[in-house]
Amino acid sequence: MKINFKNILIALVEKEFKSYLRSINNFINMIVFMIAIIILFPLTVGPSEEKLTLVSNAIVWIALIVSIIPTLDKIYISDYKNGWLEQYYYSPLLLEIIILIKCFVFWFFLIIPLTIFIPIFSILLNIPLLIIFWNIIIFAIGSLGFCLIGSICSSLTLGTKSNNLISPLLILPLAIPIFIFGNGVVEAVKSNYDPLPNLYLLITVCLILLIISPLISAYSIKIALTK
Template sequence: MRSVQALVVRDLALGIRRPSEILNPLIFFVMVLTLFPLGVGPSPEILARIAPGIIWVAALLATLLGLDSLFRTDYEDGALDQLLVGGNHLPLMALSKVLVHWILSAVPLLILTPLMGLMMHLDWAAIRVLWLSLLIGSPLLSIIGALGAALTVGVKRGSVLLSLLILPLYVPVLIFGTSAVSAAAMGLDYNVQIAILGAMLALALSLAPLVIAAALRVSVS
């Protein structure tokens, strides 16, 4: 447990000392969302209708930006080898990496989301559900993404390959996340979608760390 704590603190410190890696995905997120009204026109009805989808897609792509470096720096400077041979519980280590990625990439997005929702003319009820769906969905994005990052860490120019591998796996998260918001915007019940997102998160939290650990062993060995 102490080694997990040490790893989380170290990764957080490393992340905070490289502010551009936190800020760039955020700026990307805001800029993509600024492009949509320019592309489809400023009418509030259209924007409110497509807002759940585009905010979710923008969040998903912004998550993708930080994923490539998730294991890469550790792989290049040998810290990952140390983790592997250090006798630590590797799935737990993988999970703490995912946790740090989520804190550094998703939490700032979550803070910005209500603002972006307002700019897209969503009403407060829908923004609340959008926020909730992103809160449950973004850890899923980080976990699935870490799986792809672990598989491609040894590959040169792996970032394109990474998106090819994990974007299809993001489909269910995107569907349930956006449909929860659409349902809320129409005044319908959205508990089903949120519950399924939660179920997928529980499944991913329990199985994915084992797979990420196996993938890391393959990539580093």
């Protein structure tokens, strides 16, 4: 039988897009959570402008990461529960490629729109424009890495009953290189050093994840489906 691979790609993107569009609550939850952190943090630090300038960039990053993590472990869970992961398994397209597309769609439709909020929050916290620019670039690249790490952790915890607890514990240690190199770029810009070496390292980490994440995720999903 003739198999049209273009149709598989269209179907995958359409399914993911429509699913995210109809579960827009998840996205709104992320934004509300982020706003709550951004508002509460300065209140706890106190009215000192010096202190706030020192930690403002960290606040934006913590707000972004903490709001993303709860959604990362849900990349596969609904598909697993309603049987779509099995349909992916039966598809003529390699499961690894399907996972890669799923991660890209998740990143593009759920995470990239968050970058719109970086300038807004950064201006609220009085972060300089140059740092805001670099933050957007780092977050756009780093968040892809987060999604790929999330894919590994989400697939590893598919069969478990308490995956809500395990996933963040798995995601955070794996995400440390992204934190280090992402922060390295901002620190370099602040100190007038060349930020590119750290940026290249961040890109390297993401490229490595781009290769290993679909392989590990596909293997874990196959185990979860066939156990």
